[in-house]
Amino acid sequence: MMKAIKTLTLASGLALGLALAPLAHAHDDAYLDTLTAPHGGQLRMAGSSHYELVVVKDSKAAKDNTIVVYVTDHAGTKIPTAGASGSVTLLSGKTKVSAALAPDGDNKLTGHAVYASQPDLKAVVKIKLAGQDEQQARFTPLAPRADDHESHKH
Numbered sequence: 001m002m003k004a005i006k007t008l009t010l011a012s013g014l015a016l017g018l019a020l021a022p023l024a025h026a027h028d029d030a031y032l033d034t035l036t037a038p039h040g041g042q043l044r045m046a047g048s049s050h051y052e053l054v055v056v057k058d059s060k061a062a063k064d065n066t067i068v069v070y071v072t073d074h075a076g077t078k079i080p081t082a083g084a085s086g087s088v089t090l091l092s093g094k095t096k097v098s099a100a101l102a103p104d105g106d107n108k109l110t111g112h113a114v115y116a117s118q119p120d121l122k123a124v125v126k127i128k129l130a131g132q133d134e135q136q137a138r139f140t141p142l143a144p145r146a147d148d149h150e151s152h153k154h
Contacts, residue, residue: 033145039070044125044137049079051125053088053139055117062095062116069101069125070108078107083130090115091122101127117142 032043032050041054050072056065067088071079086101086109101109109127121142128134 038076039068041068041070042139042141044139045074046125046127046135046137047133049073049127049129049135050076051127051137053123053125053137053141055090055115055121055123055141057117057142059115059117062114064112064114065117067099067101067111067113067123068104068108069110069127071127071129072107079129081105081107081109081127081129084109084127086125086127087111088113088126089124091124092116092118092120101125119143 029044032045035043037043037052037054039052039054041052044051044053052070052072054068054070059065067090069086069088071081071084073079081103084103087098088101088111089096089098090113092115095115097113097115099111099113101111104110115121119142121140123139123141124136125139126134126136
């Protein structure tokens with residue numbers, strides 16, 4: 001009887017693992033880069049949330065520009081940011097700037113930093129939602145996407 005229960009438990013665990021395996025892969029950076037983000041930004045997974053980072057795309061010179069991060073769950077449902085805090089660090093070449101992010105409406109945090117819209121721009125976003133641990137995500141918000149028409153020549 002115990003052997004049958006152990007076998008059943010092992011088989012159930014294996015089946016569950018195999019069923020959930022596609023979900024783990026479904027939210028990696030490569031997959032998220034194939035999605036069109038609701039606000040035109042780049043999507044990343046952070047803990048149980050998705051962050052969409054939106055930066056200014058047409059600032060040729062470094063100047064004070066807005067940075068917005070939208071927070072949703074995996075289904076795209078808005079997660080309230082009231083009581084949240086966050087920061088963003090932007091890196092481009094040898095330039096590094098940081099900015100605080102503050103709640104700004106339903107599910108977004110907003111900040112400002114002096115940066116230019118360079119293709120090599122990288123960002124590290126850290127957000128602490130009320131009552132939760134801080135989560136972090138890394139972005140390359142202006143890098144050409146594999147499916148962008150502009151990223152290849154005819």
